[in-house]
Amino acid sequence: MSLLLRREEEEEEREEEGDDDDRLAACAEQHCVACDEALYYTDEVFKLTIEHVMHNGCEAVLLDFLHNDGERAGDFFYEPLFFDFSCWEDAAEALRAMVEDSPPVRHHEELLACRFCESSICEWEIFATLRAGELHVSPRMPRGEGTGTFICFSKPYPICLGCLLLLHTHELALWDEPVSQLGECQECTHIRCWRYGKSCPCPCHTEENQ
Numbered sequence: 001m002s003l004l005l006r007r008e009e010e011e012e013e014r015e016e017e018g019d020d021d022d023r024l025a026a027c028a029e030q031h032c033v034a035c036d037e038a039l040y041y042t043d044e045v046f047k048l049t050i051e052h053v054m055h056n057g058c059e060a061v062l063l064d065f066l067h068n069d070g071e072r073a074g075d076f077f078y079e080p081l082f083f084d085f086s087c088w089e090d091a092a093e094a095l096r097a098m099v100e101d102s103p104p105v106r107h108h109e110e111l112l113a114c115r116f117c118e119s120s121i122c123e124w125e126i127f128a129t130l131r132a133g134e135l136h137v138s139p140r141m142p143r144g145e146g147t148g149t150f151i152c153f154s155k156p157y158p159i160c161l162g163c164l165l166l167l168h169t170h171e172l173a174l175w176d177e178p179v180s181q182l183g184e185c186q187e188c189t190h191i192r193c194w195r196y197g198k199s200c201p202c203p204c205h206t207e208e209n210q
Contacts, residue, residue: 109122
């Protein structure tokens with residue numbers, strides 16, 4: 001091997017190592033919940049958050065679903081999750097296929113409609129919001145360490161509890177347990193039993209099991 005060729009190969013190796021170092025430096029602290037791969041700053045990602053909705057007299061207002069008291073007051077009940085762009089597209093396609101032949105669960109007090117199945121989401125009901133955006137290094141750096149912040153550039157897409165349950169049960173486990181309105185069983189989540197008071201006979205939420 002000539003000296004010139006060897007030098008060219010060494011330069012190429014150094015450039016590749018430099019690219020790897022740059023990529024590693026751009027690695028955010030968040031991971032994709034679907035593939036568990038690291039996410040990178042400025043890449044397009046999706047953020048999934050559990051919220052509930054109220055009406056302030058003029059419009060629907062989205063609120064984070066938080067602990068109200070105790071040591072965890074102000075903390076999320078369910079930590080927000082992040083998806084790589086392609087991973088969320090795969091999950092969304094699977095969810096659309098699951099609901100394409102199912103009629104929406106409508107209610108006359110609807111404030112929002114699910115992006116996937118068009119079912120109603122009413123006041124104080126729990127649901128998920130999906131937002132597209134990018135991860136960036138926060139301008140505030142406690143202890144001199146960079147932390148990631150999510151910059152949103154889309155409207156929130158509402159996802160009802162029924163669709164969230166389908167996604168959790170049949171596609172990928174999102175949190176340790178499925179999200180529910182009042183701790184009801186999965187069948188009751190799909191029919192929105194909490195809207196009907198005590199008329200639902202399911203043992204998961206009768207007075208004996210409250």
